Amino acid sequence: MEGLWGRALAAAASGDRIAEAWAAVRARAVAPALEAAVWVCLAMSVMLVLEVCYMSIVSFVAVKLLRRVPERRYKWEPMPAVVGGGGSGKDEEAAVGGGEAFPMVLVQIPMYNEMEVYKLSIAAACALTWPPDRIIIQVLDDSTDPFIKELVELECKDWAGKKINIKYEIRESRKGYKAGALKKGMEHSYAQECDFVAIFDADFRPEPDFLLRTVPFLVHNPKIALVQTRWEFGKQAFHLLSIMMFLTWHLLGNFAVNYDVCLMTRIQKMSLDYHFKVEQESGSSMHAFFGFNGTAGVWRASAISEAGGWKDRTTVEDMDLAVRASILGWQFLYVGDVKSELPSTLKAYRHQQHRWTCGAANLFRKMAPDIGVSVWKKFHLLYSFFFVRRVIAPMLTFLFYCIVIPLSVMVPEVSIPVWGMFYIPTVITIMNAIRNPWSIHLVPIWILFENVMSMHRMRAALTGLLETMYVDEWVVTEKVGDHVKDKLEVPLLTPVKPTECVERIYVPEILVAFYLLVCASYDFVLGAGHYYLYIFLQAFAFLVLGFGFVGTATPCSCP
Numbered sequence: 001m002e003g004l005w006g007r008a009l010a011a012a013a014s015g016d017r018i019a020e021a022w023a024a025v026r027a028r029a030v031a032p033a034l035e036a037a038v039w040v041c042l043a044m045s046v047m048l049v050l051e052v053c054y055m056s057i058v059s060f061v062a063v064k065l066l067r068r069v070p071e072r073r074y075k076w077e078p079m080p081a082v083v084g085g086g087g088s089g090k091d092e093e094a095a096v097g098g099g100e101a102f103p104m105v106l107v108q109i110p111m112y113n114e115m116e117v118y119k120l121s122i123a124a125a126c127a128l129t130w131p132p133d134r135i136i137i138q139v140l141d142d143s144t145d146p147f148i149k150e151l152v153e154l155e156c157k158d159w160a161g162k163k164i165n166i167k168y169e170i171r172e173s174r175k176g177y178k179a180g181a182l183k184k185g186m187e188h189s190y191a192q193e194c195d196f197v198a199i200f201d202a203d204f205r206p207e208p209d210f211l212l213r214t215v216p217f218l219v220h221n222p223k224i225a226l227v228q229t230r231w232e233f234g235k236q237a238f239h240l241l242s243i244m245m246f247l248t249w250h251l252l253g254n255f256a257v258n259y260d261v262c263l264m265t266r267i268q269k270m271s272l273d274y275h276f277k278v279e280q281e282s283g284s285s286m287h288a289f290f291g292f293n294g295t296a297g298v299w300r301a302s303a304i305s306e307a308g309g310w311k312d313r314t315t316v317e318d319m320d321l322a323v324r325a326s327i328l329g330w331q332f333l334y335v336g337d338v339k340s341e342l343p344s345t346l347k348a349y350r351h352q353q354h355r356w357t358c359g360a361a362n363l364f365r366k367m368a369p370d371i372g373v374s375v376w377k378k379f380h381l382l383y384s385f386f387f388v389r390r391v392i393a394p395m396l397t398f399l400f401y402c403i404v405i406p407l408s409v410m411v412p413e414v415s416i417p418v419w420g421m422f423y424i425p426t427v428i429t430i431m432n433a434i435r436n437p438w439s440i441h442l443v444p445i446w447i448l449f450e451n452v453m454s455m456h457r458m459r460a461a462l463t464g465l466l467e468t469m470y471v472d473e474w475v476v477t478e479k480v481g482d483h484v485k486d487k488l489e490v491p492l493l494t495p496v497k498p499t500e501c502v503e504r505i506y507v508p509e510i511l512v513a514f515y516l517l518v519c520a521s522y523d524f525v526l527g528a529g530h531y532y533l534y535i536f537l538q539a540f541a542f543l544v545l546g547f548g549f550v551g552t553a554t555p556c557s558c559p
Contacts, residue, residue, distance in 0.1 A: 031413035034404065041400035042420040044392050049424045051388045056431045058282040068285050070335045075220040079212055102134040103195035103219060105211060106301075110140045110181045112174075114202040115148050117341070122155055124205040126164045129212055136190055137166040140181040142174050176312030178294070179320075183310040186301075194301055201295040203341035204231075214298045217333055225303030225330035226322065228284075229296045230276040264349070264551045265342045267446050270436045272342075276334075277435045279389070284334035287380050289326045291360075294318030303330050313366060314464075315472065316359030323367060323381065346550040347504075353453060354460040354473065360390040361464030362471055391465070394457035401425075401451050402512060406519035406535050409527040448541035455512060509546030513539045 062068045070076070080101045107125050111118060125137050139156050143149040149170070156168040171184050182199070185191060196218055200206060214227040283290035294317070304310070307325040310317055322332065343349040364386040371378055405421070408414050429447065433440050463470050516539035523532040544550060 026411055027413055031411050034407060034411050034414045037399070037404050038408070038414060038416055038420075041396060041404055042417070044396040045400065045420055045424045047388055048392055048396060049427055051384055052428050052431050054384075055278050055282040056435075058286050059278045062285040063281055070217065070284075070333055073285075074217055074224065074333065076216050077220060079216055079219075102131050103215065104193055105130060105135045105196050105198060105215065105298075106185075106191050106194035107135065107137045107198045107200065108140060108182060108185050109138070109200050109202060110142065110178050110185075111152060111202045112142045113145050113148050114143070115145075115151070117202050118148075118152050119155055120205055121200060121202045122152075122159065122166075125200060126159050126162075126166065127208050128206065128210060129208045132163065132165060135165060135211075136194065137164060138185050138188075138191065139166065139168050140185045141168065141170050142177075142181050144174075176310075176317075177315075179310040179312040179317035182317070183312075186304070186309065192301075196298050197301050197304065198298045199295055204295050206296070211298070214335065217335070218298060218300055221331075221333075223329075223331045224333050225300050225307075225325050226292055226332045227298045228280065228290065228293060228332060228334050230280070230334070231272060231293070231296060261342075261344045262550075262552055263442070263445065264346070264449070265344050266439065266442060267449050268342045268349070270432065270439050270442065270446050271450070274432050274435050278431070280334045283385075284332060287377070289332050289377075289380070289385075290322070290334060291316075291385070292318040292322040292332070300330075303328075306330075314359045314362045315355045316363055319360060320363055320367075323363070323371075326377075326381070327371060344552040346506075346545065346548065349453075349551065350456055353457055354463075354470075357390070357394055357457045357460035358464040358471060358473070360386070361461040362467065363464075364390060365465055365467065391461055394454055394461045397451055397454035398458045402455065402516070402538065405531060406516055406538075409519055409523035409531055409535070412528070448538055449545075451538055452509060452541050452545045455508065504548035506546045506548070509542045513542035513546055516542060 107128065109121055109125055111121075114121070122137070122139060128135065137159070139152060141149060141152050143152065153168050156166050159166050167188070167190070169185055169188070171181065174180065176183065186197070191197075196215060198206075198211065198214075210229070214229065217227050218224055280290040303325050304321065307321055307328060307330070309321075311320055314320055326332070343352055364382075368382055368386070371381055405416065408416055429443060432446075433443050439446075462468075516535050520532045520535035520539060523529060523535065
């Protein structure tokens, strides 16, 4: 017995020495480093919340209270009545007169293996209300699948047989991806005769009166280079049961395009609605500048040429062109809505977010030294548009809320001020929620989901800033079109099986989930017990995404 007690006491003494050694290391090395990280994150939090408040106030005051709507800020007169247009309605009825009063418009539709949506996008473009002799539909097909290529070409020939001026264009290589296709499309002689260029990705379906609503701003305001429309995903009352659903569960009701396919697409809609209703609305109102979204916009052809045309140096060729045109003094205008499709699989969404975040950060690196404009405009471009929104925002969310705060529960020497821990994120969340009142019940899930995606965005931002090997990675966002209606008819409370494929398991998310579970358990058992509930929920969110329980099910590429 004495031997057992002796060994127990020795083990206890050894454990005490280890604890004392850890406490000493923690106090001298870990705590100072973590304290520095906390204050860096707090500084970035202040920068972000000020930017969010500024944009929200400008959007609300300028647009809602002062009514600085496009029609009041710029001259707008309806085009003459159209002869032989593709649309219908009172504003589009045929009348006496030719199309000479209408400018030439080129409609570009870049495509890449768009099996599910090519018919819808081409049909929508061909139905645009505009004199037939004053519009050219240009399908830029970069498809690598011969079967899809043949289908798209046959569809163009079918519309050409209906006396629609449509051109089917291909090229020898995909050099430059979308930017290369758009640049090549502008080199054709008929394209150079056009005054304005409307661009639609293959998953966009403009209403017939799209050109009648947007082109008059360009016709009557020679300083405007771009008229950008808001992506619309539909309108539907929410079912309260949706808050209790997994991210993969199918939701009720019919919808304009696909935002009700699953909870993930609803969460995307919340983020994009804020982007359009606040970021782009405030930018258009105060600075006549915002980043072109790459689709659903009409450009002045001369502005594209003057800015140097399309460049493929980053994966955000749209933002690149917009910044270069803005530096030259061109103005941008934000108006209206156009139907679009959201990526409904996690794989597609991750690729899209990587391209957007990495490309923006890389463009910041390339253009920051060369921006020579007024001090106010330079501040807006470099600090607000690029640094805070494209660099600080993706990094702060992951570092602070998924790394620093969880780690702080193990380091009692470090305390996080309540204003940084609760007040600032609450303000940012409220600013987003008030622009999405019908989605307010999804805000907790939106927060957890965005925190998980912030890891992917931070990695993409660092890739763009440091120009690592994946800086030019370009993966076209997968579309499903109307096929989603047939593929996702599942019972309300039956989760879609994620898959048994290894490719749907995301190891980084699972590793972070394990880290968070350790931190939450430590806080619950040994710590102060302040944050364990939040950390447990965030760990669960990382696990859900890590094991692919997000979005819709797609065919597995594994054998």
